[in-house]
Amino acid sequence: MEMLHADGIRKTFGNLEVLRGVSLTANKGDVISLIGGSGSGKSTFLRCLNCLEHPTGGEIRVQGEAIAFKPDGHGNREPASKAQMRRIRARLAMVFQSFNLWSHMTLLENVIEAPVHVLGVDRKQAIDEGLRLLERVGLYDKRDVYPAFLSGGQQQRGAIARALAVQPLAMLFDEPTSALDPELVGEVLKVIRALAEEGRTMILVTHEMSFARDVSNQVLFLHGGLVEETGAPAEVFGNPKSERLARFLGSFH
Amino acid sequence: MLVGLARSLTIALGAFGLGLVIGVAGALGKLSGGAVMRQALDLYTTIVRSVPELVLILIVYFAGADLINGILTALGQAKIDFNGAIAGIVVLGVVQGAYSTEVIRGAILSVPRGQIEAAQAYGMSSWLTLRRITLPAMLPFALPGLSNLWLIAMKDTALLAVLGFGELTQATRQAAGTTKAYFTFFFAAGCMYLLATMISNLLSRRLEARASRGMAHV
Numbered sequence: 316m317e318m319l320h321a322d323g324i325r326k327t328f329g330n331l332e333v334l335r336g337v338s339l340t341a342n343k344g345d346v347i348s349l350i351g352g353s354g355s356g357k358s359t360f361l362r363c364l365n366c367l368e369h370p371t372g373g374e375i376r377v378q379g380e381a382i383a384f385k386p387d388g389h390g391n392r393e394p395a396s397k398a399q400m401r402r403i404r405a406r407l408a409m410v411f412q413s414f415n416l417w418s419h420m421t422l423l424e425n426v427i428e429a430p431v432h433v434l435g436v437d438r439k440q441a442i443d444e445g446l447r448l449l450e451r452v453g454l455y456d457k458r459d460v461y462p463a464f465l466s467g468g469q470q471q472r473g474a475i476a477r478a479l480a481v482q483p484l485a486m487l488f489d490e491p492t493s494a495l496d497p498e499l500v501g502e503v504l505k506v507i508r509a510l511a512e513e514g515r516t517m518i519l520v521t522h523e524m525s526f527a528r529d530v531s532n533q534v535l536f537l538h539g540g541l542v543e544e545t546g547a548p549a550e551v552f553g554n555p556k557s558e559r560l561a562r563f564l565g566s567f568h
Numbered sequence: 569m570l571v572g573l574a575r576s577l578t579i580a581l582g583a584f585g586l587g588l589v590i591g592v593a594g595a596l597g598k599l600s601g602g603a604v605m606r607q608a609l610d611l612y613t614t615i616v617r618s619v620p621e622l623v624l625i626l627i628v629y630f631a632g633a634d635l636i637n638g639i640l641t642a643l644g645q646a647k648i649d650f651n652g653a654i655a656g657i658v659v660l661g662v663v664q665g666a667y668s669t670e671v672i673r674g675a676i677l678s679v680p681r682g683q684i685e686a687a688q689a690y691g692m693s694s695w696l697t698l699r700r701i702t703l704p705a706m707l708p709f710a711l712p713g714l715s716n717l718w719l720i721a722m723k724d725t726a727l728l729a730v731l732g733f734g735e736l737t738q739a740t741r742q743a744a745g746t747t748k749a750y751f752t753f754f755f756a757a758g759c760m761y762l763l764a765t766m767i768s769n770l771l772s773r774r775l776e777a778r779a780s781r782g783m784a785h786v
Contacts, residue, residue, distance in 0.1 A: 365689055397693070405691030415682035418782045419704045429690040432700055461782035481690065 316343045318378060318516045319407070319485045324363050325372035326356070326540075327391075333359045335540040336373065341485055344514040348527035348548070351537035352563060357520045360537065361489050364518065365407045366400055369393050377403050378484055405433050408478030412490040414470040416462040422449065422473045423458040426480045434481060441480070448476040452506050468499030472506055485516040492523060524567050528552045536560045569753070572739025573760050576725040579656040579735060584721045586661030588714070591668025592703070598673050609669065616666035622727050628659045629731055656728045656735070660721060667717050675710035676702060708780035715772035722764055736760060 319341040326334040334356045341347055349357040363370040366382065371391055375382045382403060383395035394400035416425050426445040430436040436444075449455045452472040462470050471491055478486055491507065492500045504526050511517060511530040521527050527534060527548065534551040536544040536559075544557050555561040594613070597605045616624060633655070640646070683705055687697040726737040736757055744753035 367685060367689060401691040401693060403691075404689060407689075409686075409689040411682060411686065411689075413682050415680070415686035417683050417686070417701055417705065418680075419707070419779075420782070428700065429692075432696060433691045463782055463784035477690075 317341075317376070318343050318345075319364065319518070320376040321360075321364060321373065322375075323373040324360060324370045324375070326359055326363055326368060327371045333540050334363070334370070337535075337537065337540070337542055338373075339518070339535065341516050341518060343516055345533060346511045346515075346517045346519065346531045347533045347535065348531040349518065349520045349535050349537060350522075350524070350527060350563075351543075355537040356540040357535075357537045358489055361487050361518060361520050364487060365404050365409060366394055367409075377407065401433070405429065405481055406484045407487055408481050408483035408485075409487045409489065410471070410474050410478050410491050412493050414462070414467070414474045414494070416470055416474055416477070418462055421459045421461055422454060422465070422476075425462070425473060426477045429477070429481050445476070445480055448479050449473070451479075452476045453502075466499060467495045468502045471495065471503045475503075475506055475510075479510075483515075485518060486510070488517065488519040488521070490520050490522065492521070524552070524564065536563070538563075569736065569739050569743060569756065569760075572734055572736040573764075575653065575734055575739075576722070576736040577764065579653055579660065579725045579728065579733075580718070580721045582653070582657035583660030583664050583724075584718050586657060587664025587668045587717065587721070590661065590665025591672045594665060594669030595672035595676055596698075598669065599676060613666045613669050616663055617670075621663055621724055622730065624663055625659050625727055625731070628662055629655060632658070653733075656725065656731075656733055660724055660728070663724070664717060664721055667720075668714070671713035671717065672706070672710050675706035675713070678709040679705045704779075708776065708783055711772065711776045711779055715768065715776070718768055718772070719765055722768070723761065726761075 317340060319339075321337065321339045323336045323338055324334050325332070325336055337356065337360050339347060339360075349361065351357045359368055362368040363373075364375060366375075369384070369387070369392055380403070383399065384392040385395040387393040416422075417428065420428065423442065423445050426448060427436075427438070427441040430441040430444070431438050446455065446458060449458050452475055454469060454473055454476065457465060457469060457473075462473065465473065475491075488507065492503050495503065500523070504523065507517075507519070508526075508530055519527065519531070529548075531548050534545065534548050535542050536551060536555075536557070538559055544551060544555065544560050551560070552564065555564060594609050598609050601609070619627075679702060683701060684697060687701045692700065725735050728735055729738040729741065732738065740753050740757040744750045747753070
């Protein structure tokens with residue numbers, strides 16, 4: 316079943332063409348990794364999927380429903396219906412590089428915020444579910460702690476619990492381990508791996524090549540705003556066809 | 569004199585509250601309004617912050633009353649006599665609003681951009697983001713400046729004595745003039761202002777501690 320489909324996504328900032336037509340289809344249970352050098356457009360593409368960046372061209376469908384766009388009067392486009400955009404965003408949970416937990420809320424308050432105030436879930440029910448999710452990411456005993464008092468790895472696991480709380484159709488990970496100290500990367504990857512194994516639909520921008528190879532069923536290598544190479548991880552990593560990809564992968568050894 | 573103190577506190581509280589409302593609206597206008605809105609707000613905060621408060625109070629009070637009564641007359645309505653407390657609140661509130669705008673604007677800019685982005689990414693509307701994320705998150709940055717403003721509001725009520733409002737300074741002047749015991753009465757008035765300030769400080773410290781409970785270093 317198709318969960319998320321992006322077709323020919325283009326994005327320009329002024330004269331700078333960051334994305335020049337990138338497409339992707341995520342079916343239920345797919346784990347898709349986006350890899351590429353800095354400036355390749357992979358993070359911008361991910362942020363176009365939930366319209367944090369408004370794509371200049373192309374189409375996005377979430378569970379078959381196309382996001383409607385209209386001109387924004389500055390040569391770009393914006394979502395035509397804010398209500399539609401919010402409804403779709405609420406079900407595409409994003410995990411950020413710098414966690415972005417809300418600093419004035421405890422971990423549990425962070426987790427139940429969107430369910431209670433955006434999705435209208437009963438507060439008591441949201442708390443029960445929130446505690447279950449915190450337990451799952453190993454942070455049950457930190458539920459009443461404010462984010463500033465947690466390690467980066469704990470904050471990111473909390474952010475993953477926040478993402479799970481909205482029962483997302485697909486999860487978007489934007490370099491989830493890039494801001495972490497090396498010794499904290501493992502605990503976060505372990506949580507993401509468990510999610511992949513239970514069949515969650517995920518799109519992952521990452522620099523962790525061996526992780527991408529292990530968990531994904533599809534890998535996209537972006538370069539200069541285009542998909543340079545795509546395929547199953549064994550193909551892409553084991554037998555790169557493009558010279559650029561071979562060089563890119565070589566830089567990790 | 570106690571009646572005067574009560575009036576002073578009422579006016580200060582009202583002016584501070586009005587100033588906060590103007591401040592939040594002004595800060596949002598400056599941060600995300602259009603070019604015309606931003607320039608109008610710049611004009612407002614620049615003028616109000618550069619003209620002495622006493623002059624402003626006289627301008628807003630007399631010119632404002634003239635303007636409103638002029639409009640009322642033109643509309644064929646009867647003139648209204650401005651109630652002292654309301655007029656004082658409006659006059660001081662307009663002054664406070666200019667300072668609040670700058671304090672709150674700075675505080676909103678201190679909220680990490682990613683937290684607002686996360687709110688958007690989870691489907692919050694702009695109003696919900698403001699109410700649930702931006703305002704509470706900016707509070708620890710705004711409170712030191714705002715508690716300062718509250719103290720200034722309290723003391724600025726004394727300037728309203730020139731308009732003949734029966735607030736604390738005016739009441740003291742009358743009592744002192746009648747009895748000729750100038751030192752006693754003005755000393756007592758000074759103590760009342762001091763007491764009000766000390767109680768305010770106690771409260772604002774508690775508020776600050778509560779608002780910044782999520783901050784690692786306080």
